[in-house]
Amino acid sequence: xTGVSQNPRHKITKRxxxxxxxxxxxxxxxxxxxxxxxxxxxxxxxxxxxxEAQLEKSRLLSDRFSAERPKGSFSTLEIQxxxxxxxxxxxxxSITPGAYNEQFFGPGTRLTxx
Amino acid sequence: AQSVSQHNHHVILSEAASLELGCNYSYGGTVNLFWYVQYxxxxxxxxxxxxxxxxxxxGIKGFExxxxxxxxxxxxxxxxxxxxxxxxxxxxxxxxxxxSTFGDxxxxxxxx
Numbered sequence: 001x002t003g004v005s006q007n008p009r010h011k012i013t014k015r016x017x018x019x020x021x022x023x024x025x026x027x028x029x030x031x032x033x034x035x036x037x038x039x040x041x042x043x044x045x046x047x048x049x050x051x052e053a054q055l056e057k058s059r060l061l062s063d064r065f066s067a068e069r070p071k072g073s074f075s076t077l078e079i080q081x082x083x084x085x086x087x088x089x090x091x092x093x094s095i096t097p098g099a100y101n102e103q104f105f106g107p108g109t110r111l112t113x114x
Numbered sequence: 115a116q117s118v119s120q121h122n123h124h125v126i127l128s129e130a131a132s133l134e135l136g137c138n139y140s141y142g143g144t145v146n147l148f149w150y151v152q153y154x155x156x157x158x159x160x161x162x163x164x165x166x167x168x169x170x171x172x173g174i175k176g177f178e179x180x181x182x183x184x185x186x187x188x189x190x191x192x193x194x195x196x197x198x199x200x201x202x203x204x205x206x207x208x209x210x211x212x213x214s215t216f217g218d219x220x221x222x223x224x225x226x
Binding site: 031033035041042045055056091101103106107 | 146150157158204208211212214215216217218
């Protein structure tokens, strides 16, 4: 499969625990984006990387959230001290700049915080 | 900052009815426009896109959309819907950085 993959697909955790999600973009795509989608809403931008550099972070990304893309390939999104309000679908997308910014989305990781 | 507004939250149609979903965006510069579909339990899939040129764009599964620059609109249409079109539809706009701003989505229910 040459699409964007995300793991795990589902995560259930207790409030206060830390969680980490992984995104593997399409291999030749050098930009990678994270979004969050809650019920009844469209995806909201969180952050993006060009290669290993994190170029922009949304105000939605509180201090408890951190994202990395250490080698410019896969990316991880960590949430520390999870809260019930963090329950959402976390989506990853990737593009090759110049391809008119058409994003290819992964299946998402659904987080449930109890 | 850019924003996207989708006028209808939930649309219910019978099979063979025509569909039009509204989308308006707010942004002063050059934008790329997209419609995505999300079937129950599945991930976002691209229906169609507009970058430049002919403002009437055709996508997959018989969908089309028209970009009207003066109205900042990018409405999605399909002449005859099928039960299998039941899904959530998202309009999105992105700019040079590539990040997308999405509308809140329209849930389409097609009755057989």
